[in-house]
Amino acid sequence: MSEDILNKMCNYIISWLNHTKEGHPRQENDLILFDRLWLYLSGTIKKLQKQVEPLSEQEKDIIKMIKYEGTLYRIHKKYKNGKNHYGVHQTEHYVSWTKTNNFNDLYWLNKNMNFLTLTAKTSPELFAIDLIGFTDLINKYCDPGFSIGSPAIFREQEVVFPNKYATIIDMTPNKWID
Numbered sequence: 001m002s003e004d005i006l007n008k009m010c011n012y013i014i015s016w017l018n019h020t021k022e023g024h025p026r027q028e029n030d031l032i033l034f035d036r037l038w039l040y041l042s043g044t045i046k047k048l049q050k051q052v053e054p055l056s057e058q059e060k061d062i063i064k065m066i067k068y069e070g071t072l073y074r075i076h077k078k079y080k081n082g083k084n085h086y087g088v089h090q091t092e093h094y095v096s097w098t099k100t101n102n103f104n105d106l107y108w109l110n111k112n113m114n115f116l117t118l119t120a121k122t123s124p125e126l127f128a129i130d131l132i133g134f135t136d137l138i139n140k141y142c143d144p145g146f147s148i149g150s151p152a153i154f155r156e157q158e159v160v161f162p163n164k165y166a167t168i169i170d171m172t173p174n175k176w177i178d
Contacts, residue, residue: 007142012034045063064133065133073119090163117171134148
């Protein structure tokens with residue numbers, strides 16, 4: 001990936017992270033713009049994984065640092081008991097999830113709140129994009145001083161992944177992970 005493309009991605013990712021968790025959801029046009037970024041990264045990883053020629057160190061790092069496979073969590077503060085899927089809507093758009101195994105690291109959540117925990121599992125074909133891994137890649141290859149934000153943002157361990165019912169393995173109100 002060229003340094004120019006990586007710099008543009010950095011700006012988009014900072015914009016993604018600067019969106020408030022409270023208040024208005026992202027607009028459809030914004031989601032489509034961000035989806036292009038996430039799909040570009042996902043497509044690049046898939047292309048590299050199929051490449052027959054030996055991968056460069058940077059190409060190997062793109063796969064290793066940006067691709068996340070495993071368990072994810074998404075918190076919904078507004079949900080509806082008694083409704084199908086608690087009123088959570090499936091979407092093809094990528095949304096924010098966390099890979100943290102300790103909700104104490106989420107500065108915006110505490111045990112006394114009402115919330116819904118969605119647990120999802122990625123697959124080799126449908127994986128998450130790791131924003132901390134992206135930061136590590138930028139630090140290694142472009143800008144050692146690049147940061148996506150405060151220590152609280154790093155503790156959140158944000159990844160982006162579509163909100164698809166097929167990948168959600170659990171929806172439980174007030175499920176605290178620590």
